Amino acid sequence: MLETLQRNASAGASSPTPTVEGVLAGWREGLTIINLRCDADDPAVQEAAASVLGFRLPMKACTYEGDVVRAHWAGPDDWFIIGPSGQAEVLLQRLRSALASRHHSVTDVSSGYTVLHMSGASARAILAQACPIDLHPRAFSTGACVGSQFFAASVWLWQTDEAPVYELLVRRSFMGYVWLMVERASSECGLVIRRVL
Template sequence: MVNTTANTEVRGLRRSPAAHLWTDFAVGSVAGERGVTLREIPFQTMVGIRVDPSSEAGRRIGTVTGGLPLACGNVTSGPSGLAVLWLGPDEFLAIAPDNGGVDGGILAAALVEALGESSGQVVDLSSNRTTLELAGPSARDVLEKSCAADLHPRAFAPGTAITTEIGKIPVVLWKTGPETFQIFPRASFADHLGRWLLDGMGEFAAAGSPTWH
């Protein structure tokens, strides 16, 4: 039997990689026509998958996730907010919000079962990365200061995800809306990247209205 009380207590003790910057993120966020906001979305479930999507194991895993993306930049959507991002021809990242809809351990176990004895790999990476969300009319301007990828909407439409670098930090970058980007750095880079993005937001903070009071 699962001790739900103990699990709740443990969850309450968690501290995200960028928690110490939350106030700075709020102070540095700006509203308005040229606004940009930055926040951390902590504790999202992340599971790395390596499998040939055309194989029988790939089809079984796709049944669990709602499908696997088949081309660079593609993202598939599954149950309870689950999404799968394409990282390579046989490499994927499954992501689900920490809202009770998907349990990371249960998801990883289901994917391991779906993989079975077939060639491939399933690894729970939930503690390996965190999520920084940059949003607003000037979000792309901030990213373009230190990201070499073409982020113009004609090349990087909403729903697209790529691996790239921001400030020389390797990240997965997912455009979740017309002016919203989720950035997935490794946990050890969360502080550096968070401060880097805040510095890039500085010119807009000087000209706009802060969202934090």
């Protein structure tokens, strides 16, 4: 018999008796998510982006810059700009205005993605089950980001703290599947569901 992998991603239940070694997880709903394509080798482009974001676009592969608003490297001319809820229109307009004289593409993709927050003592171990990348601190630490798989779902993963704290950019159509797999992978250590702003 086939088992459905579709779930209501917002309605998952905690695993029985979560422990201090468990995982804390929750969706960061409503974030501003913008895809920016441009030639960041052009100093004028970097200056224009910095005038809006407050920092230069990261040029090193698999890194991100910023704090409240972050720019995640996704390719040589490709970034995900992720910021607080309700900022998409403002960021779009400011980026388009600043980059108007340069070839670029700025697209609001907020409706197509959401972000999963994961922390706790077992967060790295859970992700190691799901992602075929080396998550040891010597290879992946705060400031790192990478495109990978979370079991069968394509995601973008980054680390925000050495605690460790991770976030995953997930296509909305895969929310239910990703959450189900988080529940399954954390069945032994325990899962605490939390609301993340």
